Amino acid sequence: MTTTTEAPPRDDQQVFDALIEADSRVEPRDWMPDAYRRTLVRQISQHAHSEIIGMQPEANWITRAPSLKRKAILIAKVQDEGGHGLYLYSAAQTLGASREDMLDQLHAGKARYSSIFNYPARTWADMGAIGWLVDGAAICNQVALCRTSYGPYARAMVRICKEESFHQRQGFEILLALSRGTEEQHQMAQDAVDRWYRPALMMFGPPDAESPNSRQSMAWKIKRVSNDELRRRFVGMCVPQFEALGLTMPDPELRFDEETGQWEPGPIDWDEFHEILAGRGPLNAERMRRRRAAHDEGAWVRDAAAAYARKQTERPAPAGASNHKEVAA
Amino acid sequence: MTTTTEAPPRDDQQVFDALIEADSRVEPRDWMPDAYRRTLVRQISQHAHSEIIGMQPEANWITRAPSLKRKAILIAKVQDEGGHGLYLYSAAQTLGASREDMLDQLHAGKARYSSIFNYPARTWADMGAIGWLVDGAAICNQVALCRTSYGPYARAMVRICKEESFHQRQGFEILLALSRGTEEQHQMAQDAVDRWYRPALMMFGPPDAESPNSRQSMAWKIKRVSNDELRRRFVGMCVPQFEALGLTMPDPELRFDEETGQWEPGPIDWDEFHEILAGRGPLNAERMRRRRAAHDEGAWVRDAAAAYARKQTERPAPAGASNHKEVAA
Amino acid sequence: DHDVAQYAQWLGDDALVLAQRLGAWISRAPELEEDIALGNIALDLVGQARSLLHHAGTADGRSEDDLAYFRDETEFRSSWLVEQPNGDFAATIARQLVASTYMHELYARLQHASEPTLAAIAAKAVLEVAYHRDHAVQWTLRLGDGTDESRRRMVAGLDAVWPYVDELFADTPLIDRLGDRAVRPSTLREPVLAALRDVLRQAGLAEPDLPPAPCGGRAGRHSEYLGYILAEMQVLARQHPGASW
């Protein structure tokens, strides 16, 4: 199944296989199959891109947050997402990918990001629903990834998971305040979870039966838990929380399977999922345009920083310039 | 007093003097002293620039107008100001000035515009105060200019005066609605006239005793009525209208001169006037920046239109392109 | 009639939101003639919005201003196309090209509708939007066939609006109920696209190869822009509820 360009020395492959078998971590200096490396770069950069694009729907509400406390929490959250993007690009860089290339791929429309961010964030309650449901689904995925076989990725996940669980709690709190607020606020909260619940379920990817890539990832222990299993765990987590929120779960066909002891969601409209993946979501074009615009309009700034850095190394620094600490790259 | 580069043939100057003497109109083809021409170009282009810069404080309220009817009226008004700018640039062009040069002068900060537009338009009531007081003062000036000695300028003034008197009435109506509205609306109206009344008085220029340029302009019949006389006429017009509006005139020292039968305003703070003229008004820099930005950011559009026009003359028009009417230059 | 009122809001909200966008250009246009032209178009659109919203309001005793200033975002019925930002002049022209072509085909048919007020409004509006369309066509030709930069910007402008063209042609149960009192949006698809393609061909521009975005403006599900537009448009009126202006 692996498609290395050169056949590896027999012992490299054996060492790698043994590492995986033993649930040990693969580290950047270790030999690894090319396909393993490529799969990881694709997955990690896709995850990083999702953090970056995912900043947009929430950033739209920073200037309109309805209390100063909520404004502060939202800024901190969006900022964390930027930070997650940075860790993840760094993790991918340990595999030999450059951040510039990864961003170029994103801007050229050749790299994916989580398609859930192609839905609009229509109301303030969406800040709650995104935090609670979208970050909640992300955590289900990411908790599993804390045990992924590639070391730097696993460690980034540990750090990210901690912050994401804050975000999820904050999302829950936003919804709780709305649900217990005025009639209009309650309605706003219900409307938001009605819109975000299904897309959140789709975040776990297609059903296991239709997810051929998953198998190799499971064998490599990049992926540790199957899509359907993660989805069930998430639904199970949602059931009591919806109740605590006093909101209705928008899935009339949800049922509890007595045999497995798990909640089973009703059927999912995978056509919609594939439409959005294929670029036909409400905001696919919009999100990409804004990302590209930020990058393009910032080109002169990055050029200036590079030119300045070059000048600094080429000439002795003037006496006064040295006592300013370096704040941003 | 005139400073022509060459001494004119004696009969040209005599013909010109006789025209002025006879209250006839000087037309573009007529001989005229260079200084007369320069004075007119300066005055007309300054007037045109004032229309253009004067669009800004009102344009700021188009998107926030509090009723659709008021929104429509305000758009129409700002659009008229653009139109006045166009007539006036055309009138100046009959004197050999090019619009591009005049705009360059404006953008380079070398040409003046009415300094009243360097005050901010803070509330909706300012739309009333600007229309009523600023356009009102402008009309006092312009009615006199309908009899100015240079034909194209006089004819432009006739057309502009008609539209300005609509604007003044609309400004009055805005204030009347506010004055008769809620307590807050009434207060908003009073506050706006408090802020705009003095600057409107300053629009007539410095007192006659301190206005040396006026004398030559009066002699040439470019200017037909003195600054102080126009100011008194304006104040006289304001007195009954303030009363009709139910608003207080912000001039406790206003007095009626029994001898002349005219209203005399209290002393005016000419220092403030000179500060603003010298570029130290609240929004001098702001107005110029926005004007320059619009011009600079539009450069590629004007270039494209010019390139397209060039291509159209250089090659036979394709069959399909000829049936579109030309909408804008 | 409640159905007619709903439909009048579709059209009235499109006109109002687009006027709001264009109004922001005034005093910022590339040349004075365009300050005036865009202002003129905005003015026509405010006029159309007033007639349409006035008509919509007669169904339940609301005024044009009640509808413009005191409906919340989900009660608006504008399409995503008109909510898109001004961007640069090319983006505005691209949006104008699509919007005016659509409105022109729409009003040309609506003037023959069986609902007399809508028909009368359309008969007036069709003349106005014909001018708007000419304006957009002329600029599309100039920008598409002007300089390299204008062409690049025009292509980007068209790309920005193209995903939102499809929404304009979506039928709904409301349209079924209205029958010949309204224009069936799906019947506009072919003539509008044909007219657009004709202009693009003349301007030497390719039709963007971009999939349509599912929108939902007619059902009150709007782009992320409308909230900002309404915040600005309604701020003053809402600060003084019940006031006259």
Added chain:
Amino acid sequence: DHDVAQYAQWLGDDALVLAQRLGAWISRAPELEEDIALGNIALDLVGQARSLLHHAGTADGRSEDDLAYFRDETEFRSSWLVEQPNGDFAATIARQLVASTYMHELYARLQHASEPTLAAIAAKAVLEVAYHRDHAVQWTLRLGDGTDESRRRMVAGLDAVWPYVDELFADTPLIDRLGDRAVRPSTLREPVLAALRDVLRQAGLAEPDLPPAPCGGRAGRHSEYLGYILAEMQVLARQHPGASW
């Protein structure tokens, strides 16, 4: 105390309005590090605004949110500097350079003021704004001494904010009444201008030769921008008066 409350609003409103401006950069910055850095600065400023407005509100039983969301434009006390638009990155950096240098000198003194709450807020804020200032200084050097384009833009950015520097140093009767409970703005002029000139010199930039604009933000007379800022900031809170979030 009503005077202290007024003064706390000067500082709190500056922080809040500037945070609002910077918040609009997040997800639009030239690089990811700047999304984070500008977000971080905005976050510090919101924190300062909360402390200051909370303190201001204790004078008459209003909450920080009452002050942030339910005061009208004339009740705000922000300076024109912080109300200026983001412009391009250089304009934002120019505004940041002036604002953070001013705030740094201000809080460095205010931490020794006799009003204990203001002093405590200042003692925390001074550490934060020192970072903001470092950030602005670094970027001023990079842009001033980077490329021709960055230099041109940095010069334009400085020109755009310079007329609004003077307002920061204006004393008022309130300041006389407050005495050593506050920092006298006029005492900040020399150190702030000296610090700014030092940075400009290092960056090879000239101090703009532009006259100061008479502003009046501390008296509730604001630039034409504040109305737009508040419309956006307050829209949601005002749509749901009395609601908790």
